[in-house]
Amino acid sequence: MMEFNKFKLFAVSMGFFVLFISDSAMGCASCVETGTTGVHAEKYDELMSWYLAIGGIVSLLVYGWFIWLMYKFRARDGTSDPEDMPKLGVLPKHRGDPKWTWFVTTGIFAILMGLTAGTINMVEFYENPEEGWGDGPLTIKVTAKQYLWEFEYPNGAVTYDELVVPINTIVILEVTSDDVWHNFAVPSLRLKIDAIPNRTNVIWFDAPDVGEFPISCMELCGSNHADMVGTLVLVEQVDYTNGLDAEYEL
């Protein structure tokens, strides 16, 4: 009876554990509070939901099996020890069936390769802006410095910590750093690229929604790393060309 109670405790806790995980898995699919926009986010979330679904099913199967085994083969009064119980001084016989191993190996392999196909598509997508995604391109130089972001526009205007661009336009960012290794990230756009001194990394995006989205530095860059934040301001195309000249001196 004692053993059974211990088991129940264990099973219940594992159940909580799985629940907890599936909750948080839902959460990590999107940035609920800070907003989401852009073609990358759309494609990214689709790929991520495949990973989440398959990862979720696999973990549920493994946990189900694991918990069932612990329940089914728990020590109870009256059960005798297994015949091949390991004994001191006796080398246990090899136990195992190659067909299960091959089944597991090829099964996981097949699943992973399916997911990898999606990954490779996505990598290519991040590499090259395609024709037809929007107007532009508008190329902006991004320079990271301890502890601010400098944005240089095609006409030579410069803003700090605030990147103002029009919606429905392909924007190409040329990211570099003046001092140490930084990382330019806009989580709402699923956009992230390292800012490395003496090296220019290129990334593009195209977003349909007007609004303000946070920019963060995601690589430890010194004692004020936490303060290295900025804002991406997405405005209507017409506002960008007409109205904002005065405000942002573009």
Added chain:
Amino acid sequence: MSNFNKESINRWLTTTNHKDVGLMYFFATLLFGFIGLLLSLLIRIQLYQPNNGTEWLDWAPGDDSGAFYNSLVTMHGAVMVLFFVSPLSFGFANYVVPLQIGAKDMAFPRLNALSFWTFLFGGLVAASGFVFGGAADVGWTFYSPLTSVEYSPGNGVNLAGAGLILLIISVTASTINFIVTILYHRQPDMDIWDMPIFTWTMLFTVILMLTIFPVLLSSLLMLVGDRLFETVFYSPETNGSILWGHLFWFFGHPEVYVVLLPELGVLAEIVPVFAKKPLYGKRYIIYSLIVGTFLSVIVWVHHMFITGIDPLLREVMSITTELISIPFAVIMICMIATLYGGKITFPTANLFALGAIGIFVIGGVTGVFLSSAAIDYHLRGTYYIVAHFHYTLGSVVLGVVAGIYYWYPLMFGRLLDETLGKLHFWGSFFGTILTMTPLFILTDMPRRVYVYEETSWGIYHQWATVGAIVVFVAQLLFLYNLVRSSSHGEKAGSNPWGGSTQEWGDDDSST
């Protein structure tokens, strides 16, 4: 250990016996483990709520609280990975491996003692930065050029570098010692395929360590050259940042497998004993270890997916990274399959072992997400990463603690208290889950920031901090249990768990 007279101090300072060295590793790594735990508690307290004040950090040495927070993060990572988990496994290995394979001692006992003392002083030197004007505050990854004299003028990086170089000396001596011991000092009638699984995993661990630590040594020597002798290995003009990235991660990624493999060995020793069934598929586990060890040195670019390197390299390393999940999935499934047909009892050692498997599954599955270059573009540098590797390393810690409960009777002749042990397990298990699960949600929050404004992140950090406190309290119980049981614990007898490997004796007649 109870009376510290001159003779016993002399004995412990000069001993070369593998059991003594193993015990000294055990005590030293527990010391480092508690240092690392305290640092993590300070981190969690600072992150408890948005816009948390930093006044309480200002008593610290160094010029500002941000730098002090960064040194907490850096030293927590370095101490936990390099000076706690990995050497604790070496403590077990020192004690158990020679017994398991019937060797009289390690092949080179004095070299073994040297390994321990250089390890101990390495750790103390690296941590001493806290006393001497600020410990390293550049992250345990030491990304260049933040580590250069220009951006980190203090002593912290020098001390951490010196500590790591001492550690590498220790590791090199130790790996050679284990390879020779395992390959040439087995008892004559023990075929290599008959070796217990823990010895097998230690063999792969030391082979892997011997492959990667020289790379860390050379990259650190170049760093020290840059800092002290004005060499220009990591100058930004010659793309030094990327050079450091490749060198560091060629070491840094396999290092997590160095930490993981001994834990798998511990689990594979413990689970069959308490399931009363032989390990399922021992040979498949060994084949998987071979494949996993090999693959682990060709996946490092997944830490550099967004440095702007060649997309083809990213895709290839994405695939190798996804492949490496296969051998480790096979190992885990073999361990779970061991339970089939058994008669499972749940003493604390087994609870920790099964809990470690349970935690590892989530760590592994979330790792598969990260192996995808595309998914990694969004998740890198966020709290999702923190949650992922704390699940895997949390599993490793639960696994080695299972090892402590399992081998404590062998080392001290007494059992650890089961009631305290159960409390310790449930505290650690739920504490780990409570700390790390909410952080999976924070995919838009940067790591290593000492203050954040976004108020919606607060609730997750509050749960995480509560979890960290639960873990901390559980470890205090553990410490009390360790001390108390060494003199008041139940007498163990020679084979309390019914283990079948040789460290418990030659045959059943002795029990």
